[in-house]
Amino acid sequence: MISDRLSALLGAVLIFVVSCGEAAELEPKPVGSVTHSSDDLKPKETERGIEKIWSIKATDKETAGAAAQTIKEAEQRLSAFARQHGLEAFVPDIEAQELAVYPSKKAFDTFLRDSNRWPSDQQIPETIIALYAYSAIHVVEESAALENDDRLTGHQDYVGVLTHELAHGLHIAVGRAHQISYGPVWFREGFAIMAASLFENDPISDVDFRFVLNGKAERDYDLYGAAFRRLADQRPVLELLLKADSPEFKEWALVVGGLGVSDEQ
Numbered sequence: 001m002i003s004d005r006l007s008a009l010l011g012a013v014l015i016f017v018v019s020c021g022e023a024a025e026l027e028p029k030p031v032g033s034v035t036h037s038s039d040d041l042k043p044k045e046t047e048r049g050i051e052k053i054w055s056i057k058a059t060d061k062e063t064a065g066a067a068a069q070t071i072k073e074a075e076q077r078l079s080a081f082a083r084q085h086g087l088e089a090f091v092p093d094i095e096a097q098e099l100a101v102y103p104s105k106k107a108f109d110t111f112l113r114d115s116n117r118w119p120s121d122q123q124i125p126e127t128i129i130a131l132y133a134y135s136a137i138h139v140v141e142e143s144a145a146l147e148n149d150d151r152l153t154g155h156q157d158y159v160g161v162l163t164h165e166l167a168h169g170l171h172i173a174v175g176r177a178h179q180i181s182y183g184p185v186w187f188r189e190g191f192a193i194m195a196a197s198l199f200e201n202d203p204i205s206d207v208d209f210r211f212v213l214n215g216k217a218e219r220d221y222d223l224y225g226a227a228f229r230r231l232a233d234q235r236p237v238l239e240l241l242l243k244a245d246s247p248e249f250k251e252w253a254l255v256v257g258g259l260g261v262s263d264e265q
């Protein structure tokens with residue numbers, strides 16, 4: 001049951017987990033031990049929580065080193081969010097410990113295709129540059145990612161992309177602890193957008209809020225984040241995560257967001 005829920009969380013589309021077969025030629029290779037600051041083999045406790053050892057895969061050592069630094073920044077950002085919203089107890093349970101960095105969007109797309117993580121008959125959107133899949137995060141290298149996506153304006157936004165993927169790991173950890181499912185796509189992505197401090201824009205309009213909750217804002221991460229924030233302004237994040245499991249979640253969320261169910265048009 002958990003694995004069903006996990007696979008449901010893995011993205012806006014269905015991701016079929018199939019054995020990868022031959023590694024794609026463009027897939028990053030391990031380049032030796034690029035880790036966080038510790039030489040220990042076990043995660044160590046710090047004042048920020050658990051600092052885990054990441055296994056980084058990249059095409060060269062310099063890229064791997066930069067990625068190791070960035071994932072650390074992402075962990076710090078997510079930990080700060082978790083502390084602020086009473087989720088810090090779940091941070092050590094985030095499973096991800098492998099980071100694969102692809103030199104280009106093209107290489108990343110090739111990985112998605114070759115590992116059967118994207119339906120072969122569907123185009124991969126330009127904006128998909130990272131993926132959380134079980135204990136690994138896959139991401140396009142920073143300069144290629146920034147070039148590829150106009151919404152990302154610099155390093156802090158790239159940290160946000162990695163924080164977003166880590167946030168999916170946090171959501172899974174909460175779900176596992178409470179034996180709950182993860183809610184609709186907009187909710188899962190909206191949580192990860194808020195946790196990553198991405199697309200922090202104006203409040204969402206009533207019309208757009210309803211649009212998102214009706215599942216119509218396809219892959220509009222900006223709106224997903226804004227809708228989640230509107231709920232988080234009213235209720236603790238953990239309560240939202242737990243409530244998303246219930247069948248009447250949408251109606252409940254509309255009311256929490258300030259819209260009655262009766263005024264639906």
Ligand SMILES: [Zn+2]
Nearest residue numbers: 164168189192
């Ligand atoms: Zn996501």
